Amino acid sequence: MAVRERAEAVLRRLAGEHARLREDQWRAIEALVVDQRRVLCVQRTGWGKSAVYFVATALLRAGGTVEGGGTVEGGGAGPTVIVSPLLALMRNQVEAAARAGIQARTINSANLDEWDEIAAEIQAGTVDVLLISPERLNNPDFRDSVLPRLAATTGLLVVDEAHCVSDWGHDFRPDYRRLRTFLAGLPERTPVLATTATANQRVTDDVAEQLNTGNAQGDVGDALVLRGPLDRASLRLAVLDLPSAAHRLGWLADHLDQLPGSGIIYTLTVAAAGETAEFLRSRGYAVAAYTGQSDDAERRAAEQDLLDNKIKALVATSALGMGFDKPDLGFVAHLGAPPSPIAYYQQVGRAGRAVEHAEVLLLPGVEDQAIWRYFASLAFPPEDQVRSVLRALLPDRPLSTPALEPIVDLRRTRLELMLKVLDVDGAVRRVRGGWLATGEPWHYDEARLRRVAQARTAEQEAMREYAATGDCRMEFLRRCLDDPEAVPCGRCDNCAGAQYDTAVSAPALAAAQAWLGRTGVDIAPKKLWPTGLEAVGVPLRGKIAPSEQALPGRALGRLSDLGWGGRLRALVAPEASDGVIPDDVAAAMVELLRDWSRGADPWPARPVAVVAIGSRTRPRLVHSLAERIATVGRLPLLGEVTAHDGPSGGGPRGNSAQRVRTLHDAFVVPAPLADALAGLAGPVLLVDDVVDSGWTMTMVSRLLRRSGAPAVLPLALAVAG
Known part of the structure; x- marks a missing residue:
């Protein structure tokens, strides 16, 4: 049977009898399965990136000779390894894989007691897909005992949300840079797929360059980049300019039941998420809060309640971010603007994937810029602080992060972020018990850090422009993502007129003022x-x-x-x-x-x-x-x-x-x-x-x-x- 026919058959098991591969989906699958290439897919949310790697996994695992399109060598490839950023996304992926007859397992901090069992299943060849978090790549035990063996047997490596690899991206995560080590350890001609919906041209180029690490494919050449148009025809974007936090909460209290289906209300801070959820519950709405400070059980319960439409909205910080998949999500509202239009596009992309219309509402606040400044202050530390840590570390006696704190005046989260970057750069190494100095020379790239900071400032200005523009809002976001096909959408409040006014009833405003007071x-x-x-x-x-x-x-x-x-x-x-x-x-x-x-x-x-x-x-x-x-x-x-x-x-x-x-x-x-x-x-x-x-x-x-x-x-x- 031709490769494409087999691919279409797997897709139907995954997505239903009427599902058909898009042309770029097929191009990606063919490059992975037939040519064993490295591929970067920059495609809008809902395009079907997960279908590409599940279909490719099924074909590679089946192995054997195929007709009319090439040869899949051997008796079947090793398991697919998917590096995925959040536990919620992993849970969605495991369930999706099962629909296609693919056995998927995950190794993460929430299932430590299952690690040995999963390792045995991988060894026995019964696991088709293994999902891991990027943080797992630099866990000393995993890195030293599991990762080399896993890299040597991997049949397909998938890097989900690949914009996290680039420090130019809106959600850079140093642990993702560990993928260089993984890539370098892969057997020759192991196919690799990187996927994202939120990468402008600079991030795309950076990720593609990193994707070619250890690429010795000869005539196959560099990574194949498949970049598609980023319009989301189901989304109707709007901005509501309201004078105070009380007006914004009052507006939600008046209008939340008018928004279609169930959805997400994003806030910029944990405190705002808690306050908003409590207020809306006091006004009779079924909502739940979701933040990085919620424990895992609470987050799981909140996710499931939204999936089952038991609540009207999840009031969430960016901790929800990329990690949630509900195709029929009817709306996304933001109480406060994210600091980047690219981050904003990524978050609103959760809505409208399997419904004809979804509402996307931004309610910016005067406090947004102060919050942006605070998060910007957590950037990579100045050189003198970095050097003080490097001087304190020894080559033969590890120091823990708490032991380093008296030496350098950085809060723990920022210190750990810095150490991860130094680890990726080869200046330090994480081991059981803490961190060691490697003795390798290290350069503080001040010029690059300054350019990244300038890029962040430009993104903040672009977000202010988005809120104020009288032009098409979807076109604005697409241009921020360097989409060459960006045109007016005809749907947003600027193109088609406002769907919602900014009026707030006196009772709702009074209730919000009392609540916030x-x-x-x-x-x-x-x-x-x-x-x-x-x-x-x-x-x-x-x-x-x-x-x-x-x-x-x-x-x-x-x-x-x-x-x-x-x-x-x-x-x-x-x-x-x-x-x-x-x-x-x-x-x-x-x-x-x-x-x-x-x-x-x-x-x-x-x-x-x-x-x-x-x-x-x-x-x-x-x-x-x-x-x-x-x-x-x-x-x-x-x-x-x-x-x-x-x-x-x-x-x-x-x-x-x-x-x-x-x-x-x-x-x-x-x-x-x-x-x-x-x-x-x-x-x-x-x-x-x-x-x-x-x-x-x-x-x-x-x-x-x-x-x-x-x-x-x-x-x-x-x-x-």
Whole structure:
């Protein structure tokens, strides 16, 4: 039977009796199965990229001689290995493979107890497809014991969401760069398929170049790039310009039931996802929140409820991202704009894959750019910080990430990201127990990092232009992705007129304003000292003594909140001028204290005095807040705890070990304050502007407790993040 006929037969098992291969799908399958080539497919969401690799897998696994199109050599290829970014996508793929009679298994952090069983099945030849996450490629045990054997027997390698390979892409992941090692270890003429829906020409060229790593196919040449038009005929794009977060939530409360089917509401932060989901539930909607902080069981349950149409919407951060496949998704709404039109195209592409019409709505906010700046600040660190880590690492004794934290002032997630990049570059190596220096020379490519940063800035500007443009919105997105066939869609709000107006009913707006006006965020007390402090001369380790701990505290709101976030950011932003606490914020703080005393989880005892933490950057703000609270509560303001060289400034965002090292012995309790503390019979309210890492509050509370305070209740305007 001709290869194409066999391919069509597999497709029908996968997608139904009426399914037929697109021409570029067949070109990809033929290149993989007949020519054993490397192929990059840049095709719109819903085009059928997964059909290409499942059909190719079935043909390669069957093996044997075929007629009318070439030869599949041998008695059948080894298993297909699919590198896929998220667990949700893996679960979808396993189910899809089963429909085509393909046995698929996955190795990931959620099924550690199945690894040995799966390895045995691979050895026995009963697994057709193995799905792994990119992070698995640099797990020491997997990399050293499983990966070489797997690479040597792989029949087809698939790199899903391949734009993650490129640091020019909107969702670069250093672990994906480990694919170079995998590619170099493949047997000669092993076919490779990379797929993505979101790659402009620069990313496409970068991925294609990396795809050719170890490519020794002689006359076959470089990777075949199949790039198709990126229009999504089912999507109707629109932007709704609303004046405040309350208006945006109120609009959703008024209109969510008018949106077709079930869908996704994306938010930019975890806090916004939680607030939005809670508010919509309070208005009678069945919705669920989905963030990177949700545990795996919660995410699975939320995904399944959306798949089964048991809920109207999943309120999600980008943690959902590429990892969800619901062909009949009826709408995607964004509360806040992503920082890139390419990322936006990728997210809205989840909708309308198997329905005639789907609504795509962007509700941008004035706070979006501040959130973009925060995420941009997490980019690759400056050279001096990188070099300090390289100097600290040894070639023969691994150091863990916590052990490195006292050495370099980077938060753990950013430090781990940097180490992964250095690992890919060959400067360090991850082993059991931590990281080793390789001794290989390493170059800090400042010029490239600067160009990537400039590209990110340009993407942010393009996203602002998308929200403001009067031209076709789909054409705009397609041009951002360098689609040469981009033309006006005829469907978006600019082409065909607005489908939805921006009116918000008075009841919905009032409910949203009341919801967002709620006060109170918990400040959890620290109970453990960071690891490795003794190595930098700080004699603290293990548990913080209960007699030196703070009690649970409260803040007015988070800087990332939809409600108080904007107001608080205006007060404490680096460029904000210092001044007396505004009346509306002071009144909210008094309301917060009232709720704290009477709520479901009240303070253990009423405070008997107020103490402020001196601030270099906002001394008037903090002092006036403490003064106002003392006056309203009829409490004595005992004074301020200050740093030895003057009022504290809070310092830049860094890791816990660095914060404790900096803060240890930095503060002093003036003698009059110490005398006043010694005679107290109840807790002290300790007032500050922003709680970021939480270590300033912890260290000052410890100092007050050691100076005689019976208990300390932390109180702040805001919690960062």
